[in-house]
Amino acid sequence: xxxxxxxxxxxxxxxxxxxxxxxxxxxxxxxxxxxxxxxxxxxxxxxxxxxxxxxxxxxxxxxxxxxxxxxxxxxxxxxxxxxxxxxxxxxxxxxxxxxxxxxxxxxxxxxxxxxxxxxxxxxxxxxxxxxxxxxxxxxxxxxxxxxxxxxxxxxxxxxxxx
Amino acid sequence: xxxxxxxxxxxxxxxxxxxxxxxxxxxxxxxxxxxxxxxxxxxxxxxxxxxxxxxxxxxxxxxxxxxxxxxxxxxxxxxxxxxxxxxxxxxxxxxxxxxxxxxxxxxxxxxxxxxxxxxxxxxxxxxxxxxxxxxxxxxxxxxxxxxxxxxxxxxxxxxxxx
DNA sequence: TTCCAACGTTGGTGTTGCCAATGGTATCGG
DNA sequence: CCGATACCATTGGCAACACCAACGTTGGAA
Numbered sequence: 001x002x003x004x005x006x007x008x009x010x011x012x013x014x015x016x017x018x019x020x021x022x023x024x025x026x027x028x029x030x031x032x033x034x035x036x037x038x039x040x041x042x043x044x045x046x047x048x049x050x051x052x053x054x055x056x057x058x059x060x061x062x063x064x065x066x067x068x069x070x071x072x073x074x075x076x077x078x079x080x081x082x083x084x085x086x087x088x089x090x091x092x093x094x095x096x097x098x099x100x101x102x103x104x105x106x107x108x109x110x111x112x113x114x115x116x117x118x119x120x121x122x123x124x125x126x127x128x129x130x131x132x133x134x135x136x137x138x139x140x141x142x143x144x145x146x147x148x149x150x151x152x153x154x155x156x157x158x159x160x161x162x
Numbered sequence: 163x164x165x166x167x168x169x170x171x172x173x174x175x176x177x178x179x180x181x182x183x184x185x186x187x188x189x190x191x192x193x194x195x196x197x198x199x200x201x202x203x204x205x206x207x208x209x210x211x212x213x214x215x216x217x218x219x220x221x222x223x224x225x226x227x228x229x230x231x232x233x234x235x236x237x238x239x240x241x242x243x244x245x246x247x248x249x250x251x252x253x254x255x256x257x258x259x260x261x262x263x264x265x266x267x268x269x270x271x272x273x274x275x276x277x278x279x280x281x282x283x284x285x286x287x288x289x290x291x292x293x294x295x296x297x298x299x300x301x302x303x304x305x306x307x308x309x310x311x312x313x314x315x316x317x318x319x320x321x322x323x324x
Numbered sequence: 325t326t327c328c329a330a331c332g333t334t335g336g337t338g339t340t341g342c343c344a345a346t347g348g349t350a351t352c353g354g
Numbered sequence: 355c356c357g358a359t360a361c362c363a364t365t366g367g368c369a370a371c372a373c374c375a376a377c378g379t380t381g382g383a384a
Binding site: 007008009010011012013014015016017019020021022023024025026027028030031046049050052053054064065066067117120121124125126127128132133135136137139140141142143144145146147 | 169170173
């Protein structure tokens with residue numbers, strides 16, 4: 001991923017998909033380094049922050065919300081459980097599921113990762129003013145929303161259907 | 163990469179690095195599908211467009227300019243050569259090198275890929291106006307330039323020194 | 325009851341971006 | 355001239371990443 005932008009042909013340099021790839025790679029590297037320095041992985045943050053925001057859920061739900069494959073969720077939760085940051089308890093009302101709970105140590109750990117991540121974002125966007133960063137975020141969000149999956153067909157278990 | 167943005171926790175949704183990753187993944191998919199439909203790969207386009215812009219060069223230079231590892235360049239050029247889109251000729255003035263030349267068939271092929279790629283960009287950024295697309299491009303470019311490698315230390319072989 | 329869907333888990337797969345080693349060649353210092 | 359050093363194309367491999375298939379178990383609807 002070491003590429004001098006100066007040398008790159010304008011054909012590539014102007015291509016939005018190319019710019020996005022390069023920038024994402026940059027972001028990925030910074031985030032990986034930042035979290036790696038304190039012994040964590042993006043996946044760990046994804047699951048822990050999802051847990052904090054939505055409260056205890058099943059592994060499958062966790063994966064769906066954070067965009068991880070459920071098979072990968074297993075391994076990530078293994079690590080988090082070993083570090084006592086989450087708890088895996090069988091769901092008594094549905095014995096297929098585990099209920100995943102963020103421990104208080106997990107909440108504290110999440111704070112540290114938040115800081116690490118904020119630093120990484122700052123390093124990434126150092127060249128932009130805060131209003132420019134917001135603008136960038138808005139534009140990216142628009143693109144993402146426009147490609148969001150169809151509004152119908154919620155895979156969430158409904159309490160009651162019509 | 164199939165994730166409903168609605169369900170994602172705002173902790174992730176607001177993170178620039180996360181948005182960039184998601185958008186880049188989207189772009190990657192569209193580009194891969196577009197080029198794949200006509201039997202090509204991003205790497206093929208990267209090398210061919212670099213060749214058209216800079217003219218015949220060595221494989222190592224080609225890799226440096228387009229951001230590909232030189233070992234990957236070999237395989238990509240193998241395919242392009244087999245399709246008669248480039249020509250690999252030994253460099254008489256430096257027998258370590260191959261001189262890679264884009265054939266006229268290569269130029270024509272490149273036109274088709276340009277079209278395919280333009281369609282992919284359009285699909286990706288459909289939600290944005292043209293001025294918004296330009297704005298996004300400018301912001302991304304600023305970020306990329308700010309992280310560009312140091313301006314010193316040109317690895318280009320100089321014709322003659324001072 | 326039967327059938328289908330979802331669950332957690334295991335064990336894969338293909339792609340991507342790299343790195344190391346090799347044999348050949350060029351260049352520079354002495 | 356000679357040796358050291360650096361660059362070349364090429365091969366082979368690796369780790370991370372995103373994803374998929376299959377399994378046995380459980381839940382819920384027909």
